[in-house]
Amino acid sequence: FSSHPQYGEQFSASEVERYLPSNETEILNYLASGVVRGVGPATAEKLVARFGIETLQVLESEPEKLTAIKGMTARRAQEISAAFNEQMGLRRVMEFLAHYDLP
Numbered sequence: 001f002s003s004h005p006q007y008g009e010q011f012s013a014s015e016v017e018r019y020l021p022s023n024e025t026e027i028l029n030y031l032a033s034g035v036v037r038g039v040g041p042a043t044a045e046k047l048v049a050r051f052g053i054e055t056l057q058v059l060e061s062e063p064e065k066l067t068a069i070k071g072m073t074a075r076r077a078q079e080i081s082a083a084f085n086e087q088m089g090l091r092r093v094m095e096f097l098a099h100y101d102l103p
Helices: 024-032 041-061 063-068 074-098
Strands: 002-004 008-010
Touching: 024 041, 041 063, 041 074, 063 074
Parallel strands: none
Antiparallel strands: 002 008
16 A cells, blocks of 8 residues: 555555456456447347357457357457457557566
């Protein structure tokens, strides 16, 4: 903890590690949070209901499978996959840079 002159006692951390969700509930919550452009709570539910624990793998490398979901066009599937991969790319860069203690 640290003390801020205006806001008082605050939690502080010197390092944070983020992990990808590892079960269906975590995957659903992760996707429903809006972190992936084009995926809201309703789409997240459909994705996890259809693909379960494999949802993130499908989003990353098998977007054509997304068209199995009613109303999902090939174009939308590609857009969602691209948004997911963009998010993963940013995550990987941040993880890489975290090891170098950059200011």
